[in-house]
Amino acid sequence: MLLPDLKQFLVKLFQYSKGKIIDNIQGREKLIKVIEYTRGLYVYPKKMLGRKISLNNLNKTDVLVFAAHPDDDVLGLGTTLYRHSVNGDNIKVVFITNGTGRGGESWAVHARESEKKSNIRYKEAVHALSLINIPEKNIYCLGFPDGGTQRYLKNIIGDIYFLINKFNPGRIYVHCIEGGHRDHDLTSFVVKSLCKKISYDQVFEWTEYNPNQSLGAHNVKFLQTHLSTNKETKIDISAKERNLKRKMLACHQSQDVEQYFLQGEAIRIATIENIERDLYEYSQFSKGKLQPIIEEVNKCI
Numbered sequence: 433m434l435l436p437d438l439k440q441f442l443v444k445l446f447q448y449s450k451g452k453i454i455d456n457i458q459g460r461e462k463l464i465k466v467i468e469y470t471r472g473l474y475v476y477p478k479k480m481l482g483r484k485i486s487l488n489n490l491n492k493t494d495v496l497v498f499a500a501h502p503d504d505d506v507l508g509l510g511t512t513l514y515r516h517s518v519n520g521d522n523i524k525v526v527f528i529t530n531g532t533g534r535g536g537e538s539w540a541v542h543a544r545e546s547e548k549k550s551n552i553r554y555k556e557a558v559h560a561l562s563l564i565n566i567p568e569k570n571i572y573c574l575g576f577p578d579g580g581t582q583r584y585l586k587n588i589i590g591d592i593y594f595l596i597n598k599f600n601p602g603r604i605y606v607h608c609i610e611g612g613h614r615d616h617d618l619t620s621f622v623v624k625s626l627c628k629k630i631s632y633d634q635v636f637e638w639t640e641y642n643p644n645q646s647l648g649a650h651n652v653k654f655l656q657t658h659l660s661t662n663k664e665t666k667i668d669i670s671a672k673e674r675n676l677k678r679k680m681l682a683c684h685q686s687q688d689v690e691q692y693f694l695q696g697e698a699i700r701i702a703t704i705e706n707i708e709r710d711l712y713e714y715s716q717f718s719k720g721k722l723q724p725i726i727e728e729v730n731k732c733i
Contacts, residue, residue: 437480445517455660461580462484464537464583465583468539471539474575477583480576482547483573484554486572492522493599493600494602494603495513495605496521497513497604498619499526500527501615502527502557503560505623506680506684506689508640509638509697510677512605512699517564523566523600525557525570527554527571527572527575528588529573530729531549531550531554532550533577535549536576538578549686550573550575563679566682585732586728589732602634602646604635606624607619608702610655612641612643613641613716621708621726622729623635625707627702627704633704637698639653642723651699652695654698660713661702664698664700665700666697667696667698667699677695711726
């Protein structure tokens with residue numbers, strides 16, 4: 433571990449180099465990753481901020497959810513998951529990131545503050561999902577940095593591949609690619625790319641928010657894409673279910689998302705062929721920045 437002064441120097445070096453010494457995304461991302469490693473925040477796999485994985489629970493998995501952040505599962509799928517739970521389905525939820533991005537990415541703030549945030553986010557998620565009878569033992573966090581999934585694609589691919597094989601789920605839910613958040617889109621891209629590789633076709637996606645659809649929108653719908661011709665299913669949320677969704681969102685107090693309890697839900701079978709086109713069309717990354725990301729994913733898979 434470096435002395436605090438040296439850690440502070442590295443952070444200041446990045447802030448100076450941003451837009452000056454380093455003018456390309458790969459260079460900036462490499463420098464941030466060095467800072468994250470040097471500060472001991474993300475040393476895969478033995479030390480990842482907020483990582484919570486227990487492999488003692490390998491029983492039958494009917495539904496496996498991959499959500500970029502704690503609360504995405506409720507915003508996009510809360511009622512859908514509730515209905516699965518009522519049906520007696522065994523549900524497991526995996527958060528890709530630790531959710532520490534609000535107020536600054538974890539590499540640039542005090543480690544204790546980021547650790548505190550990650551613990552809060554996980555506990556909030558556990559509380560919310562307990563309302564629909566999903567136990568803590570079924571809730572996982574891979575511990576990758578919120579806002580920094582692009583730096584850890586190889587490791588994320590390894591984790592997701594491992595979990596899919598271990599859990600052998602009846603179906604998978606994941607974000608659609610819609611340009612709402614980079615972590616959402618990359619989570620979607622990785623999961624779908626892996627499922628294509630292993631010939632797994634029970635992949636369903638949900639829509640949450642995008643440039644044409646604000647967070648909390650009641651009448652949600654998928655963006656039109658060149659790829660998917662699959663019919664979407666809009667979830668008709670009852671008053672009782674709406675109230676439950678509100679209670680679940682209220683558990684995520686640190687994110688102030690209870691106000692979005694009117695958020696609608698829509699799902700559809702995901703297309704897992706040629707999904708790079710959706711990334712190029714909708715992702716917040718520029719085409720030049722997307723190319724090395726896509727190349728890395730394809731190489732690792």
